[in-house]
Structure formats: C-alpha cells, structure tokens
Amino acid sequence: MLFKQLFEPESSTYTYLLACEDTKQAILIDPVASEIETYLDLLEQHGLSLVYSLDTHVHADHVTGAKLLKERAGSKAVLHRNSGVPCGDILVTDGCLLRIGSIEVEARYTPGHTNACTSYVVDNMVFTGDALLIDGCGRTDFQEGDAGTLYDSIHNQLFSLPDDTVVYPGHDYKGRTHSSIGHEREFNARLGHKQTREDFIELMKHLDLPYPAKIDVALPANKACGNVDADCKK
Numbered sequence: 258m259l260f261k262q263l264f265e266p267e268s269s270t271y272t273y274l275l276a277c278e279d280t281k282q283a284i285l286i287d288p289v290a291s292e293i294e295t296y297l298d299l300l301e302q303h304g305l306s307l308v309y310s311l312d313t314h315v316h317a318d319h320v321t322g323a324k325l326l327k328e329r330a331g332s333k334a335v336l337h338r339n340s341g342v343p344c345g346d347i348l349v350t351d352g353c354l355l356r357i358g359s360i361e362v363e364a365r366y367t368p369g370h371t372n373a374c375t376s377y378v379v380d381n382m383v384f385t386g387d388a389l390l391i392d393g394c395g396r397t398d399f400q401e402g403d404a405g406t407l408y409d410s411i412h413n414q415l416f417s418l419p420d421d422t423v424v425y426p427g428h429d430y431k432g433r434t435h436s437s438i439g440h441e442r443e444f445n446a447r448l449g450h451k452q453t454r455e456d457f458i459e460l461m462k463h464l465d466l467p468y469p470a471k472i473d474v475a476l477p478a479n480k481a482c483g484n485v486d487a488d489c490k491k
C-alpha cells in the first residue's frame with residue numbers, strides 16, 4: 258500500500274493519501290481545497306486514479322477539496338449520512354466498507370465533535386478526524402457537538418481497537434504525526450483511563466475556546482462539498 262501523510266499549515270490539517278499498488282486506485286482522507294495542485298501532482302507522479310475523497314466530518318476550519326477533486330480527478334465525495342451534505346456521492350453509516358483494490362476502509366461512526374463525525378479504519382490504522390486527537394479531542398460546542406456523545410464514541414468505537422492501532426488525527430498543532438490507541442487510552446489528557454464521563458463533560462464545558470475563525474465561510478462551503486460560492490445557510 259502506498260501511504261502519505263500531508264500537512265496544510267494554515268489550519269494544521271492532516272490529509273492522507275492511500276493507494277493500492279496493484280490497481281493504482283487511491284483515496285484521499287480530508288483533502289483541503291487550497292492544496293489541490295499538490296494532490297493532483299502526487300496522483301500523477303505515482304500514476305494513481307483517485308476513486309474517493311473522504312471527509313471525516315463537515316469541517317469548520319478549512320474548505321474541503323472534495324468538489325475540486327471530483328471535477329479534476331473524477332473522484333466521488335464520501336461522508337456520513339448525517340452530514341447534511343446533499344452533494345455527497347456516497348453517504349456512509351457505521352460499519353460501511355469501501356474497497357479500493359486490496360485496501361478495505363471501514364467507516365466507524367464517532368459523533369460528538371459534530372453530529373456526523375466518522376473515523377475510518379484501514380488495517381492497523383485509524384483516521385480519527387477531530388474525534389480523537391493526539392493527547393486531546395475535538396471541541397464539542399458547535400455543529401451539534403456533545404461531550405457525552407464524544408466520550409461514548411471514543412470509548413466504544415476507538416478505544417475498543419487493538420492497542421497497537423496507529424492513530425492518525427485530522428489535526429495536530431504541535432508537529433506530532435501519529436499516536437496509538439493504547440497510548441491514548443492510557444495517557445490522553447482529556448480521555449485517559451482515569452477520566453470519567455462526568456469529568457469529561459465538565460472539562461469540555463469549561464474550555465472557553467474562541468469562536469472558530471473560519472466557520473462562517475467553511476461551513477456553508479463544506480455543506481456544498483467545498484463550493485465557496487454556495488449559499489447553504491438554510
């Protein structure tokens with residue numbers, strides 16, 4: 258399998274390219290619109306055809322590359338059915354499997370940061386979006402977020418994976434690239450094993466985070482698969 262972790266510095270977003278080396282079919286997880294030329298170059302360099310772009314959720318901090326990739330690489334936009342994104346080509350639910358050559362991608366519904374967050378499991382890797390971050394987790398105060406729901410998602414859907422599962426998050430703001438389920442279950446500052454559900458809810462209630470800077474632009478655009486001219490306020 259060909260695997261690349263890419264980084265968009267303005268929003269500290271990680272994007273992942275995975276490809277089957279036999280069939281040359283590829284997927285991108287959480288592509289960013291501003292990085293589209295990098296993705297197209299990479300696909301060309303490796304002779305890959307992009308089958309799917311997967312969004313782990315409707316992002317509030319950057320515009321998805323789903324629409325541009327659909328137009329320029331012919332890929333299908335994949336995201337959870339609860340996303341409220343009618344232009345999505347494949348609307349997954351918990352347990353859905355996508356196959357790209359020899360690669361099998363399992364969707365795990367992990368709401369709480371938003372109502373439609375989905376993590377994707379491939380072999381011994383899990384792409385957690387903003388549900389589980391390295392030593393942290395996504396905020397729960399926008400987009401129908403809910404701290405109790407996030408705690409349940411992480412414990413039931415992610416901490417149930419084997420200890421050595423590699424965690425690839427949607428962001429990191431300190432230059433870390435990956436972690437493991439065993440490490441996060443033990444040491445995650447918000448969700449480590451001693452943290453109860455009640456404590457976690459209390460902690461998330463008092464984070465006092467600023468209003469997300471790009472949310473008013475990114476949300477309407479992402480509800481239209483990354484069309485920045487879209488009017489999706491209704």
Ligand SMILES: [Fe+2]
Pocket residue numbers: 314315316317318370387395
């Ligand atoms: Fe997010």
